[in-house]
Structure formats: structure tokens, C-alpha cells
Amino acid sequence: MISKEEIVKLASLSRLKLSEEEIVRFQGEMGSILAYVDKLKTATSDNNDTKNEPVSPSNKNVMREDVNPHESGIYTDKLIKAAPRHDNRYIKVKKIL
Amino acid sequence: MKKDSIKTIDLKNLTIKSAHSALIGGDYTVRELCEAYLSEIKKKDGDIHAYLEVYDDVLKQADEAQKKVSSKNMLAGIPMAIKDNILIEGRRAGSASKILEGYIAPYDATVIKKLKKAGVVFIGRTNMDEFAMGSSTENSAYGVTKNPHDMGRVAGGSSGGSAAAVGGGLVLAGLGSDTGGSVRQPASYCGIVGLKPTYGSISRHGLMAMGSSLDVIGPLTKTVTDAEILFNCMKGKDRYDSTSIDVDIKDSSSKILGVPRHFLKGDGIDSAVMKSFERSIEKFKSLGYQIRDIELPNIEYSLAVYYILMPAEASTNLSRFDGVKYGLHREGKNLLEDYLLTRAFGFGREARRRIMLGTYVLSSGYYDAYYNKATAVRELLKSDFARAFQTVDAILTPTAPAVAFKIGEKMADPVSMYLEDIFTVTANLVGVPAISIPAGSKDIGSKQLPIGFQIIASHGREDILFALGKQFLNES
Numbered sequence: 001m002i003s004k005e006e007i008v009k010l011a012s013l014s015r016l017k018l019s020e021e022e023i024v025r026f027q028g029e030m031g032s033i034l035a036y037v038d039k040l041k042t043a044t045s046d047n048n049d050t051k052n053e054p055v056s057p058s059n060k061n062v063m064r065e066d067v068n069p070h071e072s073g074i075y076t077d078k079l080i081k082a083a084p085r086h087d088n089r090y091i092k093v094k095k096i097l
Numbered sequence: 098m099k100k101d102s103i104k105t106i107d108l109k110n111l112t113i114k115s116a117h118s119a120l121i122g123g124d125y126t127v128r129e130l131c132e133a134y135l136s137e138i139k140k141k142d143g144d145i146h147a148y149l150e151v152y153d154d155v156l157k158q159a160d161e162a163q164k165k166v167s168s169k170n171m172l173a174g175i176p177m178a179i180k181d182n183i184l185i186e187g188r189r190a191g192s193a194s195k196i197l198e199g200y201i202a203p204y205d206a207t208v209i210k211k212l213k214k215a216g217v218v219f220i221g222r223t224n225m226d227e228f229a230m231g232s233s234t235e236n237s238a239y240g241v242t243k244n245p246h247d248m249g250r251v252a253g254g255s256s257g258g259s260a261a262a263v264g265g266g267l268v269l270a271g272l273g274s275d276t277g278g279s280v281r282q283p284a285s286y287c288g289i290v291g292l293k294p295t296y297g298s299i300s301r302h303g304l305m306a307m308g309s310s311l312d313v314i315g316p317l318t319k320t321v322t323d324a325e326i327l328f329n330c331m332k333g334k335d336r337y338d339s340t341s342i343d344v345d346i347k348d349s350s351s352k353i354l355g356v357p358r359h360f361l362k363g364d365g366i367d368s369a370v371m372k373s374f375e376r377s378i379e380k381f382k383s384l385g386y387q388i389r390d391i392e393l394p395n396i397e398y399s400l401a402v403y404y405i406l407m408p409a410e411a412s413t414n415l416s417r418f419d420g421v422k423y424g425l426h427r428e429g430k431n432l433l434e435d436y437l438l439t440r441a442f443g444f445g446r447e448a449r450r451r452i453m454l455g456t457y458v459l460s461s462g463y464y465d466a467y468y469n470k471a472t473a474v475r476e477l478l479k480s481d482f483a484r485a486f487q488t489v490d491a492i493l494t495p496t497a498p499a500v501a502f503k504i505g506e507k508m509a510d511p512v513s514m515y516l517e518d519i520f521t522v523t524a525n526l527v528g529v530p531a532i533s534i535p536a537g538s539k540d541i542g543s544k545q546l547p548i549g550f551q552i553i554a555s556h557g558r559e560d561i562l563f564a565l566g567k568q569f570l571n572e573s
Contacts, residue, residue, distance in 0.1 A: 007453070014412065014456045015419070015433075016449055017441035026453060029511050033454060036512050037401040037467070043474045058476060059310050062339035078203035084426035093421055094432040 002030050103136045104129040108266050113175050113323040116269060120166050120174050127159040127166065127174035131218055134176050138220070138267050146242050147252070147262035149181055150189060151221035158218045165216030171326050173216030178268040180259050181222045182229055182305040183314065185209050192305050193237040194227045196443025197424035206303020207338065208272065208314055208331045215330050220268050223258025227445045228415065229279055229307045231255050232517035233507065236447040241504055244286060247544040250501040253283030259317045260287040264547075270327060271317040276308045277403055278497075278521025280315040281533035285496035285549030288535045290566065291317050292324045293521075295557050296528035297342040299328070300335035308410040309340075311403075311525040321566035324532065328559060344557045349564040351490030354381055355391035360494070365516065367499035369539035373548040374495045377536045377569070381493075384568055391485050391492065395477045396523055402478070403522040404515055405458050405471035412455025418443065450511065475526050482527045486555040491565060493552055494520045496533040500546035524553050532562040534569055 007027050011018045018026065076089060085092040104125050119125060135155060142148055152158075155176075165173035179185065182192040184202035186209075191197035205213065212219075226236035234242040234257030242257040244250040245265030252261035256273025260280075263271045264287030273280040275293035284291025292315045299314045306312060316327035335341040356378065361371070378388055420426040420439030427438035444452065458467035485492060497517060507514040524531035531553040538545040554561040566572075 002457075006457075010453050010456050010460075013460065014449075014452045015416070015436045015440050016444070016452065017437040018449075022449075026450065029450060030454060030457070032510075032512050033404065033450075033515070034457075036515070037404050037471075040398055040401045040405070040467075040470055040474060043395060043398045043470070043477070058479065064339055075203065082200060082203055082423050083421065084199075084424065085421075091421060094435060096432055 002027060002034060103132055106130060106133045108133060108137060111269060112320050113171065113270055113318065113326055114320070116175060117171050121168055127163045127218065128156055130174065131155050131159040131176050131220070134220060134268055141265060142267055144243060144248060145245055145261050145265050145267065146240055147223055147258045147265060147267055148178065148221040149191070149193065149224050149239055149258070152188070152219060155218060155220055162216040162218050170216060172212065172330055174218060175216075176218045176220045176269050177212065178220050178223045178259050178262040178271040179209070180256050180271070180273050181225050182274060183209065183272055184303040185219060185222075188222070190222065190305075191424070192228045193225045193234075193239055194443065194445065194448065195238045195425060196418045196439070198443075200424040202303075204303065207300035207335045209303060211331055223256075223262055223271060225258055226255035227448050228305065228411070229255040229274055229276055230411065230447045230451055232278070232282055232514055233502070233504075234258060235504065235508055236445055238445055243504070244501045244546075246288065246546055247501065247541070250503055250546070251286070253286035253497075253501060255279040255283075256291075256317065257283045260284055260289060260291065263287065263317050263319065264289045270319075270323055273315055273317050274304055274307075275313055275315050275525065276311045277407060277525050278518045280317060281521050281531060281549070281551060282497045282517060284317055284533040285535070286501040286547060288538070288547030288549075289317055289319055290321055290324050290535065291315060291533040292328060292559070292562070293524055293531045294328060294332065294559060295342075295344060295530045296525070297338075297340045298344045298530070298557070298559070299331045300333070300338040300341045302335055302337035306414040308407040308525075309414060310410060311407060313525075320572055321532070321534070321563055321570055322572050324566075325559075325563045344559065347558065347560045349558070349560040351386075351561045351565065353387045353389055353489045354565075355389050355485055355489030355492045357393045357396060357492065357494065358390050359392060360396050365498050365519075366495065367539070370495050370497070370499055370548055373537045373539075374493075374550050377550045378493065380569060381565075389489055391489060393478075393481045393485060395474060395481050398474050399478060399523040399526060400515065400519050402471045402474050402526060403518065404454075405467050406475065406526070408451040408455035409459050409468055410455070412452040412459070415444070415448065415452055447511075478523060479527050482523075482529060482555070491552050491554045491561050493550060496520060496549040496551040500539045500541070500548060520551060529556055530554055530559045530562055532566055534566050536569075
């Protein structure tokens with residue numbers, strides 16, 4: 001069972017503001033989902049004991065070289081325009097420090 | 098003919114193939130075909146609610162597409178509906194989420210680029226579960242899509258809008274995306290064909306990401322032939338999606354079909370679905386195929402693996418929606434509160450649930466027990482399938498455990514909704530192609546609710562799915 005404090009902490013890590021009512025509801029719902037996925041604990045196989053052995057997944061990230069993907073600046077205006085708060089070629093955010 | 102009269106076209110039996118012949122033969126123009134669909138949408142979509150937006154330039158697009166109509170160009174002038182998570186430059190795209198309110202796509206998805214080049218006419222963008230999270234479109238921020246076969250029931254999801262539009266005769270073909278069954282399950286519910294291609298065979302560039310190691314774009318069509326036409330147009334390596342691959346077209350000669358009987362014994366499967374499935378197996382036998390019982394030892398863990406990996410990837414992908422870069426912005430006291438308020442207001446309940454779940458399984462202390470364990474079992478599933486495909490050419494299962502359910506029926510219990518994906522998620526985890534084929538229906542009262550079954554083949558063997566599907570549906 002997942003505790004109320006854990007839900008509050010997860011919400012904060014997830015950058016979500018939850019109401020008191022939602023905290024209670026998520027506590028129940030996440031509890032039942034986690035109870036379902038817990039069946040995974042029984043999964044093992046003879047030639048690959050997944051309980052202890054770290055696996056190297058066959059899915060791998062595929063990266064490109066970080067060099068000149070396209071002509072500089074050709075998408076800038078379009079992408080800046082998608083930001084809800086922008087000013088010329090800048091995206092506006094509140095000060096951080 | 099008067100300008101405002103609608104040409105009578107038999108839309109019910111129309112396919113991409115037959116529309117193409119008619120357009121070439123001059124039976125009607127692209128404009129007349131599109132007018133016929135727009136008129137159907139006007140009549141019926143108020144009730145079905147497949148579309149979030151019907152574009153206002155359809156007839157202009159139609160006139161342009163008319164110029165491309167030729168015997169070499171199968172898709173010129175074909176009207177299509179596009180799921181709201183696929184970008185078309187200059188048009189609204191929102192994944193049916195409030196958090197993307199006002200967002201205009203700044204570029205074309207690779208699939209859209211290819212379809213545009215072929216001369217496809219885009220009729221509109223279709224409803225879906227928010228960020229493709231759900232099996233019913235009930236998680237849309239803009240209201241549920243109804244099943245054209247029974248307005249009291251869901252169309253399935255998450256690509257429910259595209260499926261209902263095709264199944265309800267409101268468009269000739271649609272695009273969806275499939276992360277755990279989101280093309281196949283609504284196809285099954287709406288009585289049409291839905292293809293989930295091999296992972297990477299169709300570029301994800303311009304598709305809003307949910308589970309990046311699982312997501313793939315797929316067509317929703319009335320026939321297998323139409324699905325094949327669209328797949329062939331859209332497939333291929335793309336420099337903008339590093340996971341995309343080229344799939345060679347092979348010649349199919351499959352003979353042995355596997356059925357994982359041990360996985361079909363649960364009491365959660367509707368008896369009408371099982372009866373229909375047995376009839377489909379009989380039909381394949383009568384077509385000369387050998388049916389073999391197969392073991393997929395870890396398949397019972399598929400759904401648990403999926404509901405760990407998918408939320409983990411989804412919570413990561415959805416972190417980009419913060420009120421700064423796109424769409425909605427809610428004003429708070431400081432930057433952190435901007436994030437909190439924008440995301441709390443912008444994301445619906447299921448999106449928030451999956452973000453929380455993903456954050457949980459990725460958090461320190463739980464990472465090994467959940468994420469690592471799920472990744473390990475995913476590898477076991479891959480070897481299960483690799484072993485199975487050494488002895489059989491394709492695997493058959495039902496697509497969904499039951500027919501379309503009533504609107505509201507599963508909304509209170511997320512696990513019951515997740516169980517909708519029990520037969521479909523494995524193909525996404527393993528990366529193999531799968532197709533849902535319509536195979537009869539279940540009568541409930543005066544309504545006939547469609548039932549589908551699923552064919553799964555090994556990586557890059559869409560040709561086997563097409564060959565089997567066409568034979569099953571007697572398509573020449």
C-alpha cells in the first residue's frame with residue numbers, strides 16, 4: 001500500500017499540484033495498480049535469473065553526432081511562436097535566482 | 098449538376114482501391130468525393146463525435162489533389178482523418194489535452210509529408226484519449242467518441258476518433274498511433290482493420306511521444322489491401338527518427354499458425370469473442386493452414402511489464418509540458434508554481450495518474466524492483482517470441498477480451514480499463530507487427546457489435562499479416 005505522504009512527495013517530484021481529494025483518490029488507484037504489477041515479482045527463468053542479475057536491454061538509445069543538424073536559425077521563429085509567453089526571439093520565464 | 102447538390106457515392110462499400118479506380122475512371126472528382134464525406138460528417142458527427150476539427154480548406158485541398166490523380170498514384174485524392182497527436186504544419190494539434198490549448202504545429206510529421214506528396218486530402222483531426230492514454234477516448238478533454246455501431250458504447254481507444262470515423266463512414270481511412278493496442282483495439286470495436294507496424298518501420302517524427310520505445314503510427318482502414326497501401330507509402334528509414342528502419346518487402350509463404358492456448362483460458366474473455374476466434378481458426382484451417390498450440394511462457398507478465406515501462410516513459414516524455422514551451426500557461430507566484438498550476442490544470446486524470454506512476458517506478462529505491470525488473474522480463478518476452486517464430490509463421494489471438502463496453506463502465510477502475518490491452522501490449526513490448534481483422538459480431542439487443550482478432554508476425558514481416566488478412570477477408 002502506498003502512503004499519503006508518498007503520494008504528496010510523488011506529486012511534488014512530478015510537478016503536479018493535487019487537491020486533498022485527489023491525493024486520497026490517487027492513493028487508492030495507485031495502490032491497486034501497483035498490486036497488479038506486483039505479479040512481476042514471480043517472474044523468473046532458468047537461464048536468466050532476473051531477480052538479481054542486471055540485464056543489458058536489447059533496446060538501445062540511438063544517438064546522432066551533435067553537429068550541424070540543419071542550417072542555424074531556420075526553425076527559431078516558428079518554435080518561439082509556439083511558446084505561450086514570448087518576446088521577439090526570446091521565451092519569457094520568471095526569474096529563477 | 099447543380100453546384101450545391103451532393104453526388105451519390107456508395108461510401109459504405111468504398112475502399113482506397115475502389116475510390117482510386119473511380120477517380121481514374123472519372124466516375125467522380127476528388128471534390129465530389131470529399132463533398133460526400135463532408136455531408137456525412139454534417140449528418141452524423143454531431144452524435145458520433147469522431148472529429149475534434151473538420152478542416153475548412155478540404156475542397157481547396159481536393160482541387161489540388163485532383164491534379165495528382167493518375168494510375169500510378171494510389172493515394173491521390175483519398176480523404177483521410179488524422180489522430181490529434183500527429184502534426185500537420187500550420188494546423189492545430191493537441192493530443193486531446195487542455196495543456197496544448199492553442200498549439201499550432203510548426204512542422205509536418207514525416208508520415209504527413211509522405212501522404213501530402215501522394216496527394217491525400219486531410220479531412221480533419223480526430224478525437225483520442227489524452228496523449229493516447231486510454232482504451233475508450235473517455236480520457237479526451239473534449240468529450241467521448243461514440244461507437245458508430247451503438248451510440249451508448251465506446252469506440253475504443255486511444256485512436257477511437259479515427260476508428261469511429263472510418264467505421265462510421267465519415268472518412269475513407271485514418272491514422273492512429275499504437276503504444277499498447279491503441280490502433281488495434283478501436284479497430285476491433287468499430288469493425289475495421291487496424292495495423293500496428295514493426296517498431297521503427299514508420300517514422301515517429303512529428304508524433305507526440307507517449308512511450309518512446311513502444312509508440313508506432315498505424316493505419317485504420319476498411320480492408321487489409323488499404324492498410325498495405327498506406328503502410329507502403331509511410332514506411333522507411335527517416336533521418337529525423339533515429340530508431341526508424343527500412344523494412345524490405347518479402348514474399349510471404351506462411352503455412353503454420355500458432356495459438357497460445359494457455360493464455361486464452363481466463364474467465365475474463367467474453368464467450369462470444371472466443372467463439373468468433375475459434376471460427377476464425379477453423380477458417381484458416383479450411384484455407385490449408387496448419388494450426389499449432391504454442392507456449393509463450395512469460396506472456397502473462399506482459400501487461401504488468403507494460404504498465405511499468407509505459408508510465409515510466411510517458412512521465413519522462415510529458416515533463417516537457419510545463420507552460421513555458423507550448424500551449425497552456427497558468428500564472429503562479431514563481432516559476433515552480435507556474436509549472437505546478439499549468440500541469441495540474443492542463444493534464445487530465447489519467448495523464449496525471451501515469452505521470453505519478455512513472456515517477457514512482459523510476460524513483461530511487463523502487464527503480465530496481467519495478468523498472469529494471471520490467472526491462473528484464475521484456476527481454477524474456479522477446480526470446481519467447483523469437484523461439485515461437487522458429488516453429489510458426491504467425492500467432493493468432495483475439496484483439497480485445499470483449500466487445501465495445503458501455504460509456505462510463507470502466508472509468509472508476511483503472512485496472513479494469515488497463516485489462517483491455519491484455520492481448521495487444523505484447524507486440525509493442527517485443528516490437529513485432531500485428532493487425533486486427535474484423536471477424537463477425539455479437540448481437541446485443543438490436544445492435545451488432547463487431548469482434549476482431551489479431552495476427553502477430555515477426556519483425557519486418559508485415560507481408561505475412563497482409564497475406565493472411567487478405568485471404569481471410571477474401572480480398573483479391
